[in-house]
Amino acid sequence: xxxxxxxxxxxxxxxxxxxxxxxxxxxxxxxxxxxxxxxxxxxxxxxxxxxxxxxxxxxxxxxxxxxxxxxxxxxxxxxxxxxxxxxxxxxxxxxxxxxxxxxxxxxxxxxxxxxxxxxxxxxxxxxxxxxxxxxxxxxxxxxxxxxxxxxxxxxxxxxxxxxxxxxxxxxxxxxxxxxxxxxxxxxxxxxxxxxxxxxxxxxxxxxxxxxxxxxxxxxxxxxxxxxxxxxxxxxxxxxxxxxxxxxxxxxxxxxxxxxxxxxxxxxxxxxxxxxxxxxxxxxxxxxxxxxxxxxxxxxxxxxxxxxxxxxxxx
Numbered sequence: 601x602x603x604x605x606x607x608x609x610x611x612x613x614x615x616x617x618x619x620x621x622x623x624x625x626x627x628x629x630x631x632x633x634x635x636x637x638x639x640x641x642x643x644x645x646x647x648x649x650x651x652x653x654x655x656x657x658x659x660x661x662x663x664x665x666x667x668x669x670x671x672x673x674x675x676x677x678x679x680x681x682x683x684x685x686x687x688x689x690x691x692x693x694x695x696x697x698x699x700x701x702x703x704x705x706x707x708x709x710x711x712x713x714x715x716x717x718x719x720x721x722x723x724x725x726x727x728x729x730x731x732x733x734x735x736x737x738x739x740x741x742x743x744x745x746x747x748x749x750x751x752x753x754x755x756x757x758x759x760x761x762x763x764x765x766x767x768x769x770x771x772x773x774x775x776x777x778x779x780x781x782x783x784x785x786x787x788x789x790x791x792x793x794x795x796x797x798x799x800x801x802x803x804x805x806x807x808x809x810x811x812x813x814x815x816x817x818x819x820x821x822x823x824x825x826x827x828x829x830x831x832x833x834x835x836x837x838x839x840x841x842x843x844x845x846x847x848x849x850x851x852x853x854x855x856x857x858x859x860x861x862x863x864x865x866x867x868x869x870x871x872x873x874x875x876x877x878x879x880x881x882x883x884x885x886x887x888x889x890x891x892x893x894x895x896x897x898x899x900x901x902x903x904x905x906x907x908x909x910x911x912x913x914x
Contacts, residue, residue, distance in 0.1 A: 605700050606762045607913040612696040613750075613766030616712065619689035620743035621774040622676050623736040625654040628808045630733070632801065633669060647672045653781045655682060673732065678722070686739055690719050703759045707749035715742040758859055761852040765908060768852070772845035773901055775832055778808055780894040802828050809840045829890060830882040842897060846874040849904070856912070866907040873900055 632646035647667050651657055655676050663681055664671040679685045694716040697704060722735060747767065754760040802823050806812040811831060818835065819827050836843045849870045857863040885893045 601758050601762075603913055605703055606758070607909075608696040608700040609703060609759055609762040610766040610908070610913060612693050612700070612712070613763040614770040615689045615693035615696065616743050616746050617767050617770040617774070618684060619686050619693070620740050621770070622654045622684060622686050622689065623739035624808045625650050625778070626673060626676055627733070627736045628804045629669075629672070630729075631804050631807070649781045650676065653777050655684060677732075677735070687719060687723075690715050690739075690742070700759075705749065705753040707753050708746060711742065711746040711749050715746075758856060761856050761859075762912075764848060764852045768845045768848040769901065769905055769908070771840055772842055772849075773898060775809060775840045775842065775845070776894050776898050776901070778805060779829065779832055780891060780898070799823055806831075811838060811840065814838060826882055826886055829885070833885065833893075834877060834880065834882060843874070843877045846870060846877060850874050853908075864907070864911045866904060866911045869900075869904045869907050873904065 629646045629650040647669055651660055651667060651672050655672075659682060660667075660671075660675050663679065664675060675682050675685065677686045680688060682688060690712075694712050697709060697712045701709060718738075725731075727735060750760065750763055754763070802825055803812065806815050806823070806828060809832065814837075815823070815828065815831055818831060818837070821827070831838050831841065833842045835841050836847055838844055850867075853867045853870050857867050
């Protein structure tokens with residue numbers, strides 16, 4: 601496979617995954633903003649946290665005067681000036697898909713091209729709260745349709761493996777950013793850890809990553825920050841956890857290495873990351889500092905991504 605084709609497939613999957621992530625972040629911000637005042641609604645910084653999770657605060661400042669629901673939703677959903685907005689992600693994903701049209705199945709192309717065409721119907725519209733919620737659900741549906749099409753229709757060859765690499769790396773990075781922003785930014789200084797607002801926020805985090813039901817299946821008790829972190833970091837059964845994403849990365853990097861007859865830095869770095877996660881426990885992570893662990897994970901993931909790019913995509 602040409603490195604250019606591998607690059608397009610890899611980034612196609614990353615941008616589809618990123619669009620869904622931004623939609624989930626915005627949905628969570630709306631949930632938190634709708635809290636009654638007695639729970640902290642209207643006094644918390646959910647829009648700043650959404651911006652920190654999914655956007656570039658410095659780029660935001662050059663185009664908007666203040667952080668509020670209208671400006672953050674516009675920047676994260678529709679702004680052409682934001683390289684990670686939902687609009688930009690879908691458009692860039694479609695450009696990558698068109699470049700490798702013959703490497704995709706008909707179902708995959710229809711999913712991303714249809715999304716790009718329908719996106720135009722939202723341009724220039726002032727959406728109501730309900731309309732915006734339906735828009736976010738539509739974006740999440742695009743990712744499910746595209747990912748399901750890839751899983752159900754692609755040959756298990758290098759084209760499929762590179763799409764899985766993009767999905768796994770983007771998903772791991774997104775989960776890490778959700779956790780870090782909750783821990784560092786979302787809970788106001790005036791609120792106590794373990795209070796009603798803290799509980800609702802951790803519950804919202806679980807809903808963001810479709811893990812609320814899974815949490816109760818695994819732990820069978822009330823929401824606790826340590827257990828939420830355990831589920832999203834170390835539990836291989838949870839598809840969005842760090843460990844699960846790196847299990848997927850290692851699996852498909854090994855398949856690529858076997859097919860091409862050569863291993864390299866990306867295989868070594870990803871395997872080391874997975875081994876570190878499998879050898880760790882959540883008590884030790886909390887003792888050493890969740891923020892420090894997550895920021896270190898994000899940096900290490902960036903190195904894995906750079907190694908994949910250098911080894912296969914350039």
